[in-house]
Amino acid sequence: MSKDNGGELNVTRERMIQLLNEDLAGEYQAIIAYVVYSQVIKGAAYTDIARELEAHAGEELAHALKISKQIDYLGGTPVVTPKPVKVSKDPVEMLRADLQNERETVGRYRERIRQAEAMGEFALSETLRTIIVQEQEHEIDLSAALNIEVPPAIKPGDKKASSSGEPAASSRH
């Protein structure tokens, strides 16, 4: 079932290292985006969210450290290059870009937790669970700032959803 959208349950150690390195590149991207957006987002309406974004930056750094530790434990080498960060001067576009990334991140970690469990790597799974709790909180913060309901996570390999840019559903009324 999950094969249809690029999901893979049984992965080798090597593949897990590769996937975690993609996750790590996403964490670096999140750190950079939150560092920059929290400082450049302007306007009285965004004062509270700017503070939230600053807090997110620190949490993303903690995630990067945790993922790197797991990569090292599995015998891999952590990557040093972030995924590209979207640049914008428009506050709403910044928040949407953050939300889009968080949706992809949650989708990726959901899959990663299942894979870690299937490998019997329960400490990895536990680590990922603590991270995904915070990623969902990030989604909630961003959705609240955008005044929308939290949109669904984006499954890995679901490129249509990931390139559409818009939270699919349910702005209120």
Ligand SMILES: [Fe+2]
């Ligand atoms: Fe993160």
Ligand SMILES: [Fe+2]
């Ligand atoms: Fe996040």
